[in-house]
Amino acid sequence: MAHSITANLEQEEQLEERAYSKVTWRLVPFLCLCFVIAFLDRVNIAFAKLQMVSELGWSEQVYGFGAGIFFLAYFLCEVPSNLIMHRVGARRWIARIMISWAALTGLMAFVHSTTAFYTIRFLIGAAEAGFFPGIILYLTYWYPAKRRSRMIATFMTAIPIAGVSGGILSGWILSTFNGNGGLSGWQWLFVLECVPSLIVGIAALFYLDDGIARAKWLDEAARNRLIANIEAEAKSKQTVSLSAVLRRPAVWLLALAYFGAAMGQYGFGFWLPSIIKNTGVASTMNVGLLSAIPYAFGIAAMLAVGRSADRSGEHRWHYLVPCAAAALGLVVSALYSRDQPVSLIALTVACMGLQCLAPVFWRIPTSLLGGIAAAAGIALINSIGNLAGFVSPYMIGWIVDHTGSTRVALYVIAVLLLLSAAVVFRLPHNTESGQ
Template sequence: MLKTAYGDVVAPTDAEDRTYAKVTWRLVPFLFLCYVFAYLDRVNVGFAKLQMLTDLKFSETIYGLGAGIFFIGYFIFEVPSNIALHRFGARKWIARIMLSWGVLSAAMIFVTTPTQFYVLRFLLGVAEAGFFPGIILYLTYWFPSSRRAKITAMFMTGIPIAGVIGGPLSGWILNAFSGVNGMAGWRWLFLLEALPSIVGGFAVLLYLDDRISAAKWLTADEKSLLESGLANESGHIEVHSASGAFTNGRVWVLCLCYFGIIMGLYGISFWLPTLIKASGVSDALNVGLLTMIPYGAAAIAMVLLGRSSDKSKERRWHVALPAVIGAAGLVASTLVPHNVALAVVSLTIATIGILGALCQFWAIPPAFLGGVAAAAGIALINSVGNLAGFVSPYLVGWIKDMTHSTDVGLYCVAVSLLVAAAIVLTMPKRVVNR
C-alpha cells in the first residue's frame, strides 16, 4: 500500500505488486526451505523415539525432558542471537546458525546415555537460537505490515511441510536403514536429516542479501519503492529501543500468549507420531504417511488465513479462533483412542488450528516494534514462548508415565490454547490491526 501526502491509503500500483512479487519469489521459497530443514532437525526426535526409547531403555519422562531441554538453551541465547543478527547481518548469522545446528543434530548418533541426550539437545537449542525470530525480523526489512501476514504464513508453512516431508521420510529411514553398517535406524535418521541443514548453511552465504540496498537483483526504482513502503509505516512504530522492548507491557502480554500457542505446537510436534501409533498403527512408515494428512491440511489453511488477515487488516481474531479450534481438536483426539480414521481427523483439526494461530501471531509484534526493538522484542517473545517447548513435552511425558495415558496432558495443552486465545483479544485493535 502507498499513502498520499495527506496520509490517505491508495491502492497498490502494478509496479508495486510486481516488485513485491519479485521479492517474494526471490526470498520466501529459499527461507521456507531453510525453515523446513530447521524444523525437521528440531522435531525428528519424535520419530527417533519410536525406536530409540526401546534401544536405549529410556523412559517417557527421559524422552520428554530431553525433547524439551532444547528450549532451555534456546531461551538463554535467543535475544543475544537476534541482536547479533541485526548488528552483523542476516546472511552471515543465519549461515552460522544452520551450520552449527546441522553438525550438532548429526552428533545425536553418538547418544547412549540420558546425560548425553540432554547435553546434545541443550546444545542444539543454543545453536538454533535466533533462527526463527531472525527470519521474522529479516522479513520486516523487506515487507511492510500490510503484506506481512501472508508472507509470514507462506514462510511458516515450513512447519507443516516439514511434517509432510519428514513424516514419510523419517518412517522410511527408520525401516530401510535399521541395522545398515551395524547402526540403528534412529541413528541414521539423525545423520541423514542433518545433511540438508549443513548444505543450506553454505547456500545462505551465497544467496541472501542483508538489506534492500545490497540486492543487486533489484533495480534502483524497485529499491526506492520498497524503501518508501517501509518508511511510510514507520510512524506507527511505538517502540524503537531494545530497553523499550523489555519494558513494554504489550511485549510481555504477547510472551504469555505465545507460550500458550507453543504449548499446543509442541504437544502436536513431539507427540503426533506417538498418538497415531497409539490409535492402532504399528508400522513406522505408515505412521509417517498418516502424519502427512494433518500437516498438509494445515499448510493450506495457513496460507488462506494469511490472505484473509491481510485483506481484512484484522489480526486478533485470526489468532484467537484458530487457537480455540486447535484446543477442540486435541480434546476430540482423546475421545477416539482406538479409531485410526477419527484420530487422524481430530488431530488434523488440532494441527490446522494450532499452526493457523501460530503463523498469524507473528503479524502482531512488528506492528508496534521497530529497529533494534523489533530485534529484541521478537526474540524475547519467541524465547519466553518457546519455554513451552520444554514444558509441553516434559509434562505430557511425565503424565503418561504416571497415568499410562496422554489424555490429561493433552487437556492441559488444550487449556493453554484457550488462555492464549483470551489473551490476544486483550490487545488494542488500533495497535495490531494494520
C-alpha cells in the same frame, strides 16, 4: 491532468507489485526451505523416539526432558542471537546458525547416555536460537506490515510441509536403514537429515542479502520504492530501548499468549507419532505416512487464514477461531484415542488450527515495534513463548509415565490454547497498527 496523475499512480503501483513479486520469488522459497530443514531437524527426535527410547531403555519422561531441554538453550540465547543478527546482518548469521546445528544434529546419532542426550539437545537449541525470530525480523526489512501476514503465512507453511515430508522421510529411513552399517534406524535418521542443513547453510552465505539496499538483483527504481515504503512505515513504529521494551505490558502479554500457542504446537509436534502409534499402528513406515495427513491439511488452512487476515485487516478473530478448533481437536482425539479414524480426523482438525496461529500472531508485534525494539521484542516474545517447547514435551512425558496415557496432557494443552486466544482477544486495539 487528472488522467496523467491517474496513469502515473497506476505505473507506480505496477512497479511496486513487480518489485515485491521479484522479492518474494527470490527470498521466500529459499527461506521456506531453510525453515523446512530447521523444523525437520528440531522434531525428528519425535520419530527417532519410536526406536531410540526402547533400544536405550529410557522412560517417557527422559525423552520429554531431552526433547524439551533444547528450548531452555533457545530461551537463553535467542535475544542475544537476534541482536547480533541485527548488527552483523542476516546472511552471515543465518548461515552460521544452520551450519552449527547441522553438525550437532549429526552427533545425535552417537548418543547412548542420558547425559549426552541432554547435552547435545541443549547445544542444538543454543545453535538454532535466533533462527525463527531472525527470519521474522528479516522479513520486516523487506515487507511493510500490510504485506507481512501473507509472507509470514507463506514462510510458515514450512512447518506443515516439514510435517508432511518429515513424516514420510523419517518413517522410510527408520524402516529401510535399520541395521545397515551397524547403525539403528534412529541413528541413520540423524546422520542423513543433518546433511541438507549443512548444504543450505553454506548456500545462504552466497544467496541471501542483508537488506533491500544490497539487493543488486533489483533495479534502482524498485530498490528506491521499496526502501521508501519501509522508511515510511518506520516513522509510525515505536523505536525504543531494550529496557523500555521490557517495561511494556503488551510485550509480556504477547509472550504469554505465544506460550499458550506454543504449548499446543510443540506438544503436538513432539508426540504426534507416538499418539498415532498408540491408536494401534505397528509399522514405523505407516506411522510416518499417517503423521503426514494432519500437516497436509494444515498447509491449506494456514494459507487460507493468513490471506483472509491480510485481506480483512482483522486478526483477533482469525486467531481465536483456530485456537478453539485446535483445542476441540485435541479434546476429541483424547476422548477417542482408541478409535483410529476418529482420532486421526480430530488430530487433523487440531493441526489445521495450530498451523494458523503463528502467521496471524506475528502480525501484531511486527507492526508494533521497529529498529532495535523489533529485534529485542520479537526475540523476547518468541523465547518466552518457546519455553513451552521445554514444558510441553516434559509435561506430557511425565503424565504418560504416571497415567499411561496422553489424555490428561491433551486436556491441559487445550485449556492453554483457549487462554492464549483470550489474551490476544483482550489486548488493546492500538496494539495493532491500523486497528
